[in-house]
Amino acid sequence: MNKQKADRKILTIISILASIFVYTGAIGIYFYANGxxxxxxxxxxxxxxxxxxxxxxxxxxxxxxxxxxxxxxxxxxxxxxxxxxxxxxxxxxxxxxxxxxxxxxxxxxFPWLIRDNIEKQNIFSLEDRKYINSWINETNDHLLILTSQQLVISGTYKYELWRFDINTAFWDLSSNPRVVLTFDSATQENISMTIAPNGTLAVMRSENAEATNYYLVDTSKTSTLETLTQLDIGAFSSYTISWSKDNNYLMFESPSDIISFNIERQTKYLLYKKQVGYEYIWSTDEHGFFYGITPNIENTNENIYAYTMTQTLMDGSNPKIILSDLYFQKNAEYIERYRGDTGDGKYIPFTNSPESTKSVGKLLSFTVNQNGNGIYIKSDAASYWYDINLKKYYLISSYSSDLIEFSIDNRKLIFKDSEGYSVFTFDKEQGDHTEDLGSKKIANIDTNASNVQWLSNSTYISYIEDSTMYISDKDGDNKVKILDNVDLFKYIGVTFSKEFVFTVQVGDTNEAGLNSITADSYLIH
The missing domain is CATH 2.60.40.10 (Immunoglobulins)
Incomplete structure (x- = not known):
């Protein structure tokens, strides 16, 4: 009997110790997992x-x-x-x-390493041609090069438009560069191009002593002048011409109106008939919308600029007010307090109202980024980010600044103000302490630097400084010299794969009036 009681006591003790061990282990695991x-x-x-x-x-x-x-x-x-x-x-x-x-x-x-010995390789060389001009699209994917040759026997001029694809797919075995347009002319032509953002379409303006013609060039295929679509847009020759960001419309602006032109249908739409004394600020986006900012006369007074932002389709239909509460103080002294502020509170989101003293200045331009869920707004005193989802504003810079480029991941942007280049982060991964929302100056970059661009990983940038190309982290660390004497190049950039830097160089004109055009790649990664 005593032995049975002793056994039960031992089992109880073992059970208690096991429970303590389990609970202690669980607590230990919890604390270990939490650092x-x-x-x-x-x-x-x-x-x-x-x-x-x-x-x-x-x-x-x-x-x-x-x-x-x-x-x-x-x-x-x-x-x-x-x-x-x-x-x-x-x-x-x-x-x-x-x-x-x-x-x-x-x-x-995420360190991205650059080779210590950069290897150069020739991509192509065009010899014995006269270089006329060249154009590159917004995303630096496609370069168009126009050349000419005077035929000896006939004396006519042979024009060739070459397309060089900078970012080629692995399975793309087509010639690169390749001729996408060829035509002959008895006289020398004055030719200009307006290339679409994606580089697939371009409007060619061809002018000689007899006439001025406009053509739509599809750079994805080979054409002749006879097979091109001729555009009836001569009446807009005095207008400023640009492409909509969705690549489907031409935009014409004059002091009196703003007109869109559907490329496929060749149809014109009046978007704004301007009134004397009013300023019109407009933009388009990749999703096929037109945006305009106009003064809100009812709310404007001697102390405040008031604006309304509207959205329509590119043909002017389905108008909708996007922002009716764009209020900006006219007194620039309000923004001075933020210019000396280096604390995080500077970038706290705020709502806009006639009483807000954080929004200051006369509006100059804006850019809508639907993929980034926001709008970049530039005034003559500062610049701002409007978060479409939160319906709140962020101060980007307490100085008027220029938008340089959005990052590929649409979470950051590079801007330049009187203080230099900076990165503004408007979105980040939840819980990521390595990034803070707000602006951060890029270190080790001169204010006179040019060609500042994001690399495709959205964490590195490239730029040109004192005729030298550099690549660095987005905060300016790990600055590496890539190439010297880049002023010799017509174009220079980094491929989307981040493996190569490409350059295009036009040689000096020889006695026959001809040039050599050379493209090279440099293996950097």
Whole structure:
């Protein structure tokens, strides 16, 4: 009997100990998963975070405070604090950065390595032709080059329009560049092109002593002058001509009106009949909408600029008011308080009203980005971001600034103001502490830099400074010189794959009046 009681007591004790062990283990796992670590040497519990490094190319060596931690991709648990890390792979330039480890947070880092020996390769050379002109589309995908030759026997001029595809698909085996238009002329023609944003279509204006004609050129196929569609737009020769961002309409603007022209139907639509004394600011988007900002006369007074933004289809139908509460103070002194403000509160979203002193200045331009769910607004005093979903405004810069380019992921943009180049982040991954909403100045870039562009990974930029091309992180770190003497090139850029830099160069005119046109690629990654 006593033995049975003893056995039951032992089982009870074992059960209690097992329960304690399970609960203790569960608690330990919970704290471990949330970054708690036990330091047996100092007899204390410490907080940690996780560093995750995914490099391109992978299998590069990761160094943390100079200590080799192995090959990428790799994750390391680190105590909270600041660390100098570097990533190196044979044949590439070492990538370095100081990173902050936050408690219970993952810190993702994506080093993109550049080769230490950049290899040059010729793509094509066009010889014994006279270079006339060239045009590139907005996304730097397609370059059109116009050349001519005077035929010896007939004395006529042979014109050729070449299309060079900068970003070619792996399975695309077509010639590159290739002639997309050829025609002869008894006299020299004055030719200009207005190329669509996607580079597929272009309007060619051909002028000689006898006539001026307009043609629609489809650069995706080979054509002759006889097979081109002739456009009846001569009446708009004095207008400013541009393409809508959806590539389907031509836009004509004069001091008296704004007109859209449907390319497929060759139909004109009056969008605005301008009134004397009113300023009209307009834009289009990739989804086929036209936007206009006009003064809201009822609400404008001696202290406030008031505007209304409307949206229509490109033919002017289905009008809709998008924003009726665009109020901006006329007194520029209101924005001065933000010019010395370096705190995060500067970028807190706000609502617009006649009493708002954060929105200041006369509106100059705007850009609608539906994929980024926002509108970039520029005034003569500052610039702003309007979040379409939140229906709130963000101060981008307390100075009037120019929009340079949206990132490929439509979460950031580059702008330039009197202080230099900066990145404004208007969207980020939930819980990502490595990025903050708001503006951040790009370090190590001169205010006179040009050709500032995003790379396709949306975390690196390229630019030209003092006739030299550089690539750096979006914050300006890891600045690497790519090519010197880039002023010699007609065009220069980085392919979408980020593997190559391409250049196009036009040689000096020889005694016969001819040039050589050369395109080269440089393997950088």
């Amino acid at each position: 708690w670590r036990l330091d047996p040497i100092n007899q204390q519990v410490i907080k940690t975070g996780v560093l995750t490094v995914e490099s391109e190319p992978f299998l590069a060596n990761l160094y943390i405070e100079g200590e080799d931690k192995g090959r990428t991709p790799r994750s390391e648990s680190l105590t909270v604090g600041s660390y100098d890390i570097s990533v190196y792979k044979t044949g590439y330039i070492e990538w370095k950065k100081n990173i902050q480890i936050k408690e219970e947070k993952s810190t993702p880092v």
